[in-house]
Amino acid sequence: MSHLQIFPVTGSHHPLPHFASNDPALITAELAQRGIGFERWPARVELPAGADAAAVLAAYATEIKRVQSKGTYPTVDAIRMTPEHPDREALRQKFLSEHTHSEDEVRFFVEGQGLFCLHIGDEVLQVLCEADDWISVPAGTKHWFDMGNSPQFCAIRFFDNPDGWVAQFTGEAIAEQFPLLDEKTLHGG
Template identity: 70%
Template sequence: MSHLQIFNASGSSPALSPLSSDDPERIRELLAERGIGFERWPARVALAAEASEAEILAAYAPEIARVRTTGRYPTVDAIRLSPDHPDRDALRRKFLSEHIHSEDEVRFFVEGRGLFCLHIGEEVLQVLCETNDFLRVPAGTQHWFDMGSAPRFTAIRFFDNPEGWVAQFTGDPIAERFPLLP
């Protein structure tokens, strides 16, 4: 189930979240107030365990076409991580460092889950994205991502940059103060 928690970003450790919701409509509203896009789309295809990136993209061609009609995200790929992925620890460390992008970060989770942490002003919003979640984080938003110590997710990623995922790390250790996935 999708989940949103909002913390105060200041202080040496976060207090209990003053706001928490599992209601997708409430999550959408709260994120929209902060310029973040959140929708629930049906992940309508059960993917084979050995499905390739091309097979994942083909399975979700209608959803990809829907996003591409906006003209904003010409580049698309799929990322799939499982607990036995050989680079899972290095990838987790990289994604856990606060960073920004010069473009929107857009993800459609078709399997599994991941935790997006958005540092907006004096707040940190933790958005637990699960299967069926479509998230759009605007360019320049400080954030980090946690896939957990035993990741299991498949997400379709949309880019306006043909180079794909390009991050500019902020050097702020804020991510170390907030809860992570197990």
């Protein structure tokens, strides 16, 4: 289930959250106050698990068009990550340190899950995104992402320019002060 926890940035390890909810309406409202887009899209029952990218993009064509009409996202693709992926650990580590991008990071989870961690002002927001969750992180937002030790997800990605989509690392050792995906799911969210 989608889940949001909001922590203070205290400089100590594992601070306690001052907000936690798995109510999609509350999650949307808290994130909207901080400029982050969050929506739940209706599941496509006709879409089989393990569907290929073309089928995934076709199933969500209406929502994709709506998102594209509101931002500069000419390129859309669908990717799948599995626990057997040979580069899973390298791919995981790549985005596990705090970074920014010069364009929005916009994702929709078709299957599985991933943990978005957003460092906004003196707070860290951890958004556990699961199937049917759409999230839009504006350009310049400090964040990190954890797909876990055994990554399993299919996600639609919206790009301005996929060739230019690179991470600028902040060099701040903040990510390790907060829980990772596996800790959150082991403890029931």
